[in-house]
Amino acid sequence: MVDADWEPKILAFCCNWCSYAGADAAGLERRQIPATVRVIRVMCSGRIDPAFVLMGFLEGADAVLVTGCHIGDCHYVDANYKTRNRYEFLKVLVKELGLDPERLQLRWISASEGPIFADMVREVTEKVKKLGPSPFRSVWKS
Amino acid sequence: MEVIDSYGMMEPRYYLAWATDEAIRARGANGGFVTALLVSALETQFIDLALVVKKKSVYEGVPVLTNDPEQVKESAGSLHGVPWNLAKLLLECAPDKRVGVPTKPCDARGIIELAKRRQIALDNVFLIGLNCGGTVHPLRMRELAAELYGLDPDTVQKEEITAGKLILRYEGEGGATQEKGLKIDELEQEGRGRRDACKSCTTKLPVMADLACGNWGVPKGEQKTFVEVLTDKGAAILENALNKGAITVEDATEQSIAVRAKIERAMQALAARWKDELDVLTDNSPSERLAFYTEQLQRCIHCGACKAVCPVCACDEDAKCLDLHDEQDAYAISLYNLLRILHLMDSCIHCGQCEEVCPVDIPLTLIQRRFSERMQAHLDYEPGMDVTETPPYQETKLRWSADAKTSESEGA
Numbered sequence: 050m051v052d053a054d055w056e057p058k059i060l061a062f063c064c065n066w067c068s069y070a071g072a073d074a075a076g077l078e079r080r081q082i083p084a085t086v087r088v089i090r091v092m093c094s095g096r097i098d099p100a101f102v103l104m105g106f107l108e109g110a111d112a113v114l115v116t117g118c119h120i121g122d123c124h125y126v127d128a129n130y131k132t133r134n135r136y137e138f139l140k141v142l143v144k145e146l147g148l149d150p151e152r153l154q155l156r157w158i159s160a161s162e163g164p165i166f167a168d169m170v171r172e173v174t175e176k177v178k179k180l181g182p183s184p185f186r187s188v189w190k191s
Numbered sequence: 192m193e194v195i196d197s198y199g200m201m202e203p204r205y206y207l208a209w210a211t212d213e214a215i216r217a218r219g220a221n222g223g224f225v226t227a228l229l230v231s232a233l234e235t236q237f238i239d240l241a242l243v244v245k246k247k248s249v250y251e252g253v254p255v256l257t258n259d260p261e262q263v264k265e266s267a268g269s270l271h272g273v274p275w276n277l278a279k280l281l282l283e284c285a286p287d288k289r290v291g292v293p294t295k296p297c298d299a300r301g302i303i304e305l306a307k308r309r310q311i312a313l314d315n316v317f318l319i320g321l322n323c324g325g326t327v328h329p330l331r332m333r334e335l336a337a338e339l340y341g342l343d344p345d346t347v348q349k350e351e352i353t354a355g356k357l358i359l360r361y362e363g364e365g366g367a368t369q370e371k372g373l374k375i376d377e378l379e380q381e382g383r384g385r386r387d388a389c390k391s392c393t394t395k396l397p398v399m400a401d402l403a404c405g406n407w408g409v410p411k412g413e414q415k416t417f418v419e420v421l422t423d424k425g426a427a428i429l430e431n432a433l434n435k436g437a438i439t440v441e442d443a444t445e446q447s448i449a450v451r452a453k454i455e456r457a458m459q460a461l462a463a464r465w466k467d468e469l470d471v472l473t474d475n476s477p478s479e480r481l482a483f484y485t486e487q488l489q490r491c492i493h494c495g496a497c498k499a500v501c502p503v504c505a506c507d508e509d510a511k512c513l514d515l516h517d518e519q520d521a522y523a524i525s526l527y528n529l530l531r532i533l534h535l536m537d538s539c540i541h542c543g544q545c546e547e548v549c550p551v552d553i554p555l556t557l558i559q560r561r562f563s564e565r566m567q568a569h570l571d572y573e574p575g576m577d578v579t580e581t582p583p584y585q586e587t588k589l590r591w592s593a594d595a596k597t598s599e600s601e602g603a
Contacts, residue, residue, distance in 0.1 A: 099533055100511065100515050100530055104526065107524070108522075137570075137584065138533060138536055138537070139533075141536065141565050141569055142536065142562060142566075144477075145562050146481060147477035147478055147480040148481070184478060184481050
């Protein structure tokens, strides 16, 4: 049974130009965001190696969010297309590995979409609370 | 010498062919066509080298890269104890050398995948494809001879598979040759026989090679090889042997072609059944899958052998899977294994080399297959079949770049 006090730990990769600024905007607008999210800023979502996502899960993250600029808006022209392609692989991998596919999310968030960032964190927190802690916590190598 | 530089796929052409030379015909399997083809190509300097598997014993063969036609003649005959993939051995030879390689379908697929990664110049490699029903590990075959056939493994002179039976010819009492056959189906139900990767392999005909050779579709009792010409390169090496008079060909009859296709379908149906049977994870819940993967992969000692033999992995020592892995990490599944799974998802050819060399016997064939089959179905892409076909995600990117260019010029 899930501990009533348990709060999920969600890892969010945010790109410097859009989604990090979006998260920043959410703060400036004084929007309430669950304290479940840990943001890692990267210069571009294309910098997010699939290994980072896997490491996140292996380290015990209950969900990993990959966020970046909308398709076509990438600061580095086409790098978020690569993100999208890598996500296709990770999605299949995570599902087959036995993790719930909801635990890995790819979202495009622009610099002005503070409310969307806040909604996303709330939504994912709710989902993960229902799913419970990541199974990787229970199979932790002793 | 004619230079062939296209991968052009031509209309398939079907022949029955055999070696004109009586000695080669008698020694080689099914009329010695492949041996005669390679010997004549070497003699006319159509190819510089041949990569052949030389028989070491009934159970085992060793790969030999040679320019000596005599060595090729010695390698004649079919063999089932060849559990390895030849693709990476081609990296040993200089890219400007023209090489002829008799390949199983998985060898050819490995070579094509390496060519896509710019490791092999496919223009210079002649893939003489061989029909393949599967291979047996030499040690398993010896065990089989000793335990199920009740023979001294060293007295066995010849193994052959005919009509669903594995027949061993051995030296009986008084020096007379005797033979004993057991049904392969029954052997394999007991977990003996072919390697797991071979049992569940559905690529039985080397349709990705230049020539597809084999005895399926050859009328009973005739010492001939059924040959399908698949590319211009294949046609060129065949023509070279014909000009030299090394082989004799006749057109295959409709019936031969139909019989061959029927055998292929039957083998594929059997392989599909094995695939289900060997997949211990069918119908398992996600948590059971995770427990299985974790339990199996935790036994990994990170020797790196599976990466070293993998015929589609072209990364060197600075590969990401080796680089990011740290022996001190306490991860449930190591990054080495997860990254290898990730990198092979679109390109695994299910040859089972990784499992073959694994010192702790992790069922890697099954694990890689579970992941890569799902990804390849998702991408609608089969690796190793066509060198011009790149993984679809690469095309997405290229297509998008082309679009971007047009919209830019329209805007200006």
